[in-house]
Amino acid sequence: MDRLILHVGTPKTGTSFLQDVLFRNREGLAEQGVLYPADRFDGQFLAALDLMRLPWGGLEQEAVGAWDDLARRVREWDGTAIVSHEILATAGRAHVERALESLHRDGREVHVVLSVRDLVRQIPAEWQENVKHRATIDYAEFLDTIRDPAREGRLASWFWGVQEIPDILERWASGVDPSRVHLVTVPPPGAPKDLLWERFERAFGLDTLDLELHDERSNPSLGVPETALVRAVNLAANEQVPPRHYRPLVRELLAHQTLSRRTASPRLALPPDAHAWAEELSRSWVEALRSGGYDVVGDLRDLLPGPPSPAYEDPDEAAEAQVLDAAVEAITALLVEAGRLRETEEDLHRQLDEAREALERSYLRPSYVARERVVGKAEHSALGRSLLAAYRAVRGRSSRSA
Amino acid sequence: MTVVVDGDTRARAWVAHLRQGGTTRWRAFEPVAGEYDDPAPLPGAAQLELVRRLNERTDEESRRGTAHRALLERVLATSGVGRGPIEQPLVGGPERRFGTPPVDPARLAPRTLLRVAVGVLAESVAAADTPPPAPATAGLVPRLRGLVQGYALAGDPMLVHDTARALRAAGRPPGSTPRTVLLLGDDLQRVLGDVWAWRVSHGASVPWDRWLARRAREDRLPRPADLPLLADHWGRRLGVRRVHVALGRNAVTEAARVLGVRNLPAYDEVPRLSRAALDLVRETNLVLRLMVPNDRHRALLRTVLVPLLADETGRPPMVPDGLAAWVARREGEQRAALARGGYALHGDPALPHPAGDARDDDVLAVALRALLHTRTEVA
Numbered sequence: 001m002d003r004l005i006l007h008v009g010t011p012k013t014g015t016s017f018l019q020d021v022l023f024r025n026r027e028g029l030a031e032q033g034v035l036y037p038a039d040r041f042d043g044q045f046l047a048a049l050d051l052m053r054l055p056w057g058g059l060e061q062e063a064v065g066a067w068d069d070l071a072r073r074v075r076e077w078d079g080t081a082i083v084s085h086e087i088l089a090t091a092g093r094a095h096v097e098r099a100l101e102s103l104h105r106d107g108r109e110v111h112v113v114l115s116v117r118d119l120v121r122q123i124p125a126e127w128q129e130n131v132k133h134r135a136t137i138d139y140a141e142f143l144d145t146i147r148d149p150a151r152e153g154r155l156a157s158w159f160w161g162v163q164e165i166p167d168i169l170e171r172w173a174s175g176v177d178p179s180r181v182h183l184v185t186v187p188p189p190g191a192p193k194d195l196l197w198e199r200f201e202r203a204f205g206l207d208t209l210d211l212e213l214h215d216e217r218s219n220p221s222l223g224v225p226e227t228a229l230v231r232a233v234n235l236a237a238n239e240q241v242p243p244r245h246y247r248p249l250v251r252e253l254l255a256h257q258t259l260s261r262r263t264a265s266p267r268l269a270l271p272p273d274a275h276a277w278a279e280e281l282s283r284s285w286v287e288a289l290r291s292g293g294y295d296v297v298g299d300l301r302d303l304l305p306g307p308p309s310p311a312y313e314d315p316d317e318a319a320e321a322q323v324l325d326a327a328v329e330a331i332t333a334l335l336v337e338a339g340r341l342r343e344t345e346e347d348l349h350r351q352l353d354e355a356r357e358a359l360e361r362s363y364l365r366p367s368y369v370a371r372e373r374v375v376g377k378a379e380h381s382a383l384g385r386s387l388l389a390a391y392r393a394v395r396g397r398s399s400r401s402a
Numbered sequence: 403m404t405v406v407v408d409g410d411t412r413a414r415a416w417v418a419h420l421r422q423g424g425t426t427r428w429r430a431f432e433p434v435a436g437e438y439d440d441p442a443p444l445p446g447a448a449q450l451e452l453v454r455r456l457n458e459r460t461d462e463e464s465r466r467g468t469a470h471r472a473l474l475e476r477v478l479a480t481s482g483v484g485r486g487p488i489e490q491p492l493v494g495g496p497e498r499r500f501g502t503p504p505v506d507p508a509r510l511a512p513r514t515l516l517r518v519a520v521g522v523l524a525e526s527v528a529a530a531d532t533p534p535p536a537p538a539t540a541g542l543v544p545r546l547r548g549l550v551q552g553y554a555l556a557g558d559p560m561l562v563h564d565t566a567r568a569l570r571a572a573g574r575p576p577g578s579t580p581r582t583v584l585l586l587g588d589d590l591q592r593v594l595g596d597v598w599a600w601r602v603s604h605g606a607s608v609p610w611d612r613w614l615a616r617r618a619r620e621d622r623l624p625r626p627a628d629l630p631l632l633a634d635h636w637g638r639r640l641g642v643r644r645v646h647v648a649l650g651r652n653a654v655t656e657a658a659r660v661l662g663v664r665n666l667p668a669y670d671e672v673p674r675l676s677r678a679a680l681d682l683v684r685e686t687n688l689v690l691r692l693m694v695p696n697d698r699h700r701a702l703l704r705t706v707l708v709p710l711l712a713d714e715t716g717r718p719p720m721v722p723d724g725l726a727a728w729v730a731r732r733e734g735e736q737r738a739a740l741a742r743g744g745y746a747l748h749g750d751p752a753l754p755h756p757a758g759d760a761r762d763d764d765v766l767a768v769a770l771r772a773l774l775h776t777r778t779e780v781a
Contacts, residue, residue, distance in 0.1 A: 049692060050692055050693075052481070053481075053483040053484070053521060053524070053689050053692055053693070054483070054484060054485070054692070055483075055484055055607075055688045055689070055691070055692065060688075060691055060692040061691050061692075061696070063692055064691075064692060064693065064694060064695055090488065091481070091488075092446075092481025092482065092488045092489055093443055093445075093446070093481060093488075093489050094479050094480055094481040095481050097479075149503060150503060151487070151502060151503055152487075154485040154486055157485065157486055157487040157488065157502070158485050160502070161487075161488050164500055164501065166499070166500040166501075167500040167501040167502075170500065170501065171488070174443075239615075239616075239619070240619075284499070285500075288499065288500065385579055386579070388579075389552075389577075389578055389579040392578070
């Protein structure tokens with residue numbers, strides 16, 4: 001049976017790893033009858049931006065027509081098709097309608113997949129994700145903002161838009177048979193490393209397919225001093241570093257490639273005083289999900305938080321020595337990158353000089369020298385300039401700058 | 403006859419009331435007997451309030467028209483653009499355990515309504531046809547004259563645009579080999595406002611305050627506002643005597659006079675949009691950028707959105723207090739540099755233009771008027 005598998009969230013549930021596997025194996029999947037429509041790793045992210053008319057620091061210019069293109073490929077495919085991006089969790093009613101209409105193909109079953117993780121881990125992870133996207137809000141204020149029942153402002157509405165599991169399902173799956181709504185729960189800390197992937201395989205029907213697994217695209221997390229450092233960098237540099245430089249230098253180089261490797265530092269956690277609130281909320285979600293009759297791949301108990309962390313470290317009061325250590329590693333990484341860029345620049349200068357020298361040699365040809373002499377004389381008189389202008393107009397272009 | 407109903411029915415009755423052109427606020431709404439059993443999901447509070455406000459601004463006869471009804475349906479079917487609350491339910495409407503908290507639509511922030519309005523406007527604009535660019539109309543004689551008596555224009559982009567139009571209308575198009583260059587400017591606040599407005603009208607989305615703050619931080623004027631820089635550039639190419647600087651409110655006339663054109667025919671000035679209208683264009687740019695390629699985006703601005711807002715004229719954007727000293731200093735330096743350079747100066751920029759600001763309320767008011775215009779001009 002042909003299936004459309006719509007994986008619509010949530011962030012920080014292993015989605016980057018899953019999407020990397022799907023993207024790298026897309027040709028093999030196609031040979032096995034499964035379409036993962038994307039020409040670049042972030043192809044489905046761009047399609048989601050297009051669907052939801054969501055500006056994203058300039059990236060949106062690369063998203064023009066991306067959803068329509070993805071939908072066309074899905075409609076034209078004979079077999080199973082997979083669409084997966086976690087920001088789809090925040091789609092509004094009209095976006096969902098447009099998505100389902102544009103992806104519709106007669107006779108194809110629609111399955112909605114939502115991968116979910118407990119709030120106690122999601123809350124600090126979302127704050128960290130905000131910080132990696134230039135946010136300067138401190139952890140205490142972030143917690144106050146999301147705990148405010150009014151949920152006003154961009155931050156709170158985004159957080160609950162991508163995290164409130166029953167609401168996401170109401171928007172995406174209210175017209176779908178519950179047996180075709182698959183909840184993939186992220187196992188608790190300490191579970192076997194492959195367990196989440198096995199759950200994804202089952203939910204997506206990938207377990208019988210031949211896939212090569214890679215681990216290059218997971219979205220690694222930062223510790224307490226590292227997140228505090230990136231936030232401090234945001235406070236100091238946001239005004240001067242535009243998004244197109246921030247993405248490769250801060251998010252990729254500093255956060256993902258450098259600071260995330262410091263795994264010995266204290267991990268971000270929910271403060272003990274917020275634990276009871278998160279637990280109560282989680283229980284109400286689990287109760288609603290249980291009564292929804294959905295296909296649970298894993299265990300809904302995974303969504304119930306464990307006990308509070310006995311050694312909570314507040315990132316707003318991160319130990320200066322630890323932040324300093326992280327900063328030294330960050331500066332070192334930036335120096336290495338600056339050195340690499342200098343070498344690239346020197347190489348480009350060398351190539352430019354060679355091109356100039358080649359051009360100079362061609363200028364020394366006698367015919368060019370003679371023509372230059374004529375033009376030089378003509379430019380000294382009004383008549384000559386007019387004749388030259390007429391010549392250039394007839395020739396169809398001007399060699400003078402405007 | 404007023405009836406007592408549950409929240410869901412009351413909400414559905416209000417939706418029907420609004421679809422029929424109703425203007426009653428949600429809090430004051432009392433449903434009359436009828437069947438309100440449409441199973442479709444209820445639109446969000448922002449969509450409904452926007453519809454109510456559009457009805458409020460429309461006379462009764464137009465509200466019954468198909469164009470108005472079609473606009474209302476477009477609003478009801480549009481989710482808000484960018485980040486913000488997903489469809490908010492009505493307070494006192496159907497009960498929900500999860501999701502965005504219910505709200506009184508009359509108390510929604512203008513920004514929330516703007517997210518929907520901008521989405522609808524962008525969809526309307528993106529769907530419009532754009533006429534092909536008008537061909538150059540200069541005849542042979544003006545073109546030949548352009549070869550011999552050519553001139554170039556630079557400086558404030560609005561003044562450059564107006565001057566070029568005026569001189570073309572007078573049979574004096576710019577030539578490919580300039581003998582004279584005319585630099586056009588005004589008081590610096592006005593010129594900076596014009597440069598920002600020009601860029602917004604051509605696709606930029608950077609807010610005025612942030613754009614200006616960055617210029618001040620780098621102590622760098624945008625090139626079209628940096629008349630000494632332009633004068634120096636052209637002075638080296640053509641000689642100082644051929645560089646004329648026309649300043650002030652009559653810069654177009656002054657520039658024409660320099661070229662010996664005494665009587666300018668009527669010409670279309672580029673509209674000086676109000677700060678609120680420019681902010682609406684700026685926000686619409688953010689969405690259009692996602693919907694159409696750059697070339698079409700610019701064409702849509704030129705031929706659809708800016709003409710749609712042509713009546714929304716107003717004062718140039720106000721320089722924030724913290725940057726006024728920087729603008730004043732750069733203006734003083736600019737005048738001194740032009741005087742030192744020995745260029746021919748015409749006109750007087752001494753009279754600063756009054757400036758204007760805009761709040762979300764103002765931008766929303768412009769957006770509502772623009773949406774009502776789309777009923778005939780875009781759809």
